[in-house]
Every structure is written in structure tokens, then in C-alpha cells.
Amino acid sequence: MSFIKENLNIAKLHLDRLKKAKKEIIENNLVDNLDIDNFETVKTIDTFVYRFIKLQDYLGQKLFRRFLDEIGELVENMSFLDVLDKLERLEIINNYQRWIEARKLRNKLTHEYPDELEEMKEELKEALNFVEDFETTISNIESYLKRKGII
DSSP states (O other): OOOHHHHHHHHHHHHHHHHHHHHHHHHHHTTTTTTTHHHHHHHHHHHHHHHHHEEEEIIIIIIIHHHHHHTTOOOOOOOOOHHHHHHHHHTSSSSSHHHHHOOOOOOHHHHHTOOOOHHHHHHHHHHHHHHHHHHHHHHHHHHHHHTTTTO
């Protein structure tokens, strides 16, 4: 199996687990009724946050660069902004600024402050909304590689 195919499979695994945690959060309305003293709620939210961070990191550090390398578009020492700009021009992502926001959100989600419950709720809602972007991006990469006969 090629490295890019393996990278796609890993990204899909993280995405699948992220979507399952999202579904549980939505079905149980855990954000609006956020109870940080309820262990089951915290466990579900923590799972979602962990998978969000894991997938966001994996895409940014592995899949995006591997994809650009596979199609001959990766330049040595390319900054993350340059990677995002290239992905936007290739129509893999819709808006590189949204991915910058996801990175900032990722950093916010790593900090938990019980006295800032409303802020935590907003960050979770934003992260829940971003799951679709992850899914679309992974699908776009896979479709592009198939069109070019790489996978």
C-alpha cells in the first residue's frame, strides 16, 4: 500500500471516531446542557476534543504535505500557510483562513477552564461545525488522487 493511501486511511479512521463522538454529543444535547461534573458527559466531550485535535494535527502535519508531495507540489521548508494556500488553489480546501481558525480553535480546546463554561460551549459548537470541513477535505484529496490515477 502506498504511503498516501495509508495516510488517507489513518485520516478516515480519526474522522470516523470524531463523527461518532459528534453524533453522541448532538443526540444527547451535551453542549447546551454542558455538565462538567458529569463524568459520562466529560468523557464524551473529551473523546470528541481528542479526536478533533488528533485529526487536525494529522491533516496539517502528515496528509496535506504527503498529498502535495505525491502530486509534485511540495516545496522543501514550505510553511503551513503556504501549504494551505496551495491546497486552496487546488480546490482541496475552500478557504485557507478557515483552517487557520481551526488551528486556533485546536489550541483553545486544549485548555479547560471550568469558570468559562459559555466560552467552552462556543468552542465546542465551532468544533462540531468544523467536522464537515474535515470530511470534505479528505474526500477532496481522495477524489483528486483518483482523478490523477495516483491511487
